[in-house]
Amino acid sequence: MDTIKVHHSKTLKKLQTHLRRLVGKAIHDYNMIADGDRIMVCLSGGKDSHTLLDLLLSLQRKAPVQFDILAVNLDQKQPSFPAHVLPEYLESLGVSYRIIEEDTYSIVQRVIPEGKTMCGLCSRLRRGILYRVASEEGATKIALGHHRDDIVETLFLNMFYGGHLKAMPPKLLSDDGKHVVIRPLAYCSEQDIGDYAIAQQFPIIPCKLCGSQENLQRVQIKQLLQDWEKEYPGRTENLFHSIQNVTPSHLADTQLFNFANLGTLGMDE
Numbered sequence: 001m002d003t004i005k006v007h008h009s010k011t012l013k014k015l016q017t018h019l020r021r022l023v024g025k026a027i028h029d030y031n032m033i034a035d036g037d038r039i040m041v042c043l044s045g046g047k048d049s050h051t052l053l054d055l056l057l058s059l060q061r062k063a064p065v066q067f068d069i070l071a072v073n074l075d076q077k078q079p080s081f082p083a084h085v086l087p088e089y090l091e092s093l094g095v096s097y098r099i100i101e102e103d104t105y106s107i108v109q110r111v112i113p114e115g116k117t118m119c120g121l122c123s124r125l126r127r128g129i130l131y132r133v134a135s136e137e138g139a140t141k142i143a144l145g146h147h148r149d150d151i152v153e154t155l156f157l158n159m160f161y162g163g164h165l166k167a168m169p170p171k172l173l174s175d176d177g178k179h180v181v182i183r184p185l186a187y188c189s190e191q192d193i194g195d196y197a198i199a200q201q202f203p204i205i206p207c208k209l210c211g212s213q214e215n216l217q218r219v220q221i222k223q224l225l226q227d228w229e230k231e232y233p234g235r236t237e238n239l240f241h242s243i244q245n246v247t248p249s250h251l252a253d254t255q256l257f258n259f260a261n262l263g264t265l266g267m268d269e
Contacts, residue, residue, distance in 0.1 A: 030182070
């Protein structure tokens with residue numbers, strides 16, 4: 001038994017070091033956090049946001065810059081939501097937090113027809129509330145728990161269903177120019193995050209609003225990418241790298257590259 005515990009400890013430490021390095025690199029590459037920032041970490045209770053908060057708290061203790069962390073959870077009044085879990089957990093960590101209670105669940109249930117995807121409306125309502133709270137709390141950055149696989153899935157969703165070549169950027173300015181959204185887990189794989197969450201025994205709260213919708217386009221894309229990853233390990237990472245290495249002249253967007261005036265160089269006679 002002691003041998004198992006020691007092995008588990010070493011494995012966890014290695015995984016934690018790996019994830020910290022990736023988060024630190026993403027923060028550096030995209031200049032996500034500056035000295036004096038107040039970071040609002042959006043904590044849903046899922047594995048991703050738990051890992052995000054844990055790693056940011058760890059980096060906060062060692063970072064060369066000073067920044068504050070405020071954990072924020074939006075209680076959307078989903079049936080059987082264990083409202084006590086996150087406050088108790090955050091208090092045990094000594095983390096500043098705020099719980100917002102907004103019954104978006106009833107709105108989504110009333111507006112979206114049965115069988116239709118709920119995520120679009122739910123995310124818009126949630127985003128509006130979180131932006132409002134960020135302003136109230138004086139947050140300079142809003143940290144979300146999207147990871148590398150989420151970003152690649154969004155890329156394919158937009159291509160397959162929206163006709164757009166775009167994904168989730170690691171850093172984003174809101175449409176009104178008032179909020180900066182950061183995704184420090186942008187370089188982290190979902191598998192590593194899942195393993196880390198299990199090892200750390202985070203109090204996971206599953207989303208029962210849309211998580212059971214098996215017909216979601218994102219579910220289908222996720223399965224596609226997982227099948228590809230099994231057949232060609234490393235493909236998801238390569239796909240992510242592709243959106244970091246864009247060649248506008250080899251695409252077809254006339255707004256991005258001046259194809260109209262493209263011609264050969266004149267030769268001196």
